[in-house]
Amino acid sequence: MVERQSPLEPVLHPGSHGNFEHGVEIILSETRPGSILQLAAWPGQEKALMAGIRTVTGLALPDGAGGGVTDGVRSVFGFAPGKFTMVDEAEGLASAFADVVTPSIGTVTDLSHGRTAIRIAGPKAEWVLAKFFAIDFALPAFPIGAGRSTMHHDVFAQIQRTGADQFDIYVFRSFARSFWKALCHASEEVGYEVQ
């Protein structure tokens, strides 16, 4: 397999940055998952698709809008009615779904090369993200595993909470470098580390 190039490469500088004299409160990293899929169910086939996701990955999606789950290696969350984003550290997840998500259930779209995954973690993660997106990042309103789709200006973003202080953000690859720079600027005042 050809090695994938990251759009963040020219701007991703590992180390501590900004106002970190009093400690680092944000950790930014690119997770570079091998597979990013969009799974969509035809109307009425949502349950069949969720069962298919469980068959392939073992992840049991909760009911309800924006519900999701992660096991650290694979993650899935709903971002629209009947539509899910499915992420795996390994490549080749689309072919695993090909036989399970049949044309009568829905569609599988491989976005692995089209999205960039950015992880923001740390005690100020909620606070920094609140500067970008007008949604509620508090834990009761945005539980672990849940997903949200929203936008920062014209940068469409899908966000999954993968820990109490950790969020994975999926943005279009072509917007990723600009979005990363904006995240760095927003994190400067609390001190951030790039890993």
Added chain:
Amino acid sequence: MLITCPYCGPRDVIEFTYQGDGNRQRPQPASQNLDAWNAYVYDRLNPAGDHNEIWQHSGGCRAHLRVVRNTLTHEISSTAFARGDHNSVARHRAEDKS
């Protein structure tokens, strides 16, 4: 202005795209009823009060929504998925015959 998306919850209006008057009825594509086409393209109620509208949550779940907005106060009194409307081909055909 906040619009409460049935999937995403309350979101700022900046995430939404206005898709036009929700009262108009599109005639069947093959229809030659010129009055029906004229009404679809040009006739608008322009009410001072509650107005049926179609919005798309383009900066979120991308669902099309049926929204009732008060044109005087911008109060949103109801939101629902518009999906069911688009599937009701039979309804459009029935109205076209009248």
